[in-house]
Amino acid sequence: xxxxxxxxxxxxxxxxxxxxxxxxxxxxxxxxxxxxxxxxxxxxxxxxxxxxxxxxxxxxxxxxxxxxxxxx
Numbered sequence: 001x002x003x004x005x006x007x008x009x010x011x012x013x014x015x016x017x018x019x020x021x022x023x024x025x026x027x028x029x030x031x032x033x034x035x036x037x038x039x040x041x042x043x044x045x046x047x048x049x050x051x052x053x054x055x056x057x058x059x060x061x062x063x064x065x066x067x068x069x070x071x072x
Contacts, residue, residue: 030053
């Protein structure tokens, strides 16, 4: 499915899959940036960002699987 088709889709699974992909890309990017900077505070910020994004990805996965009572 193309990005345009995903944007037009009424199926929330198409949107959650797309959002998860984008969140993963950003999380991977900031994790890579940890090695590129020397500032410990920036490194901590990037690590925290990655962890928060991973938490969001997990929430999207729970939604998709309906594994939490809130999503049933």
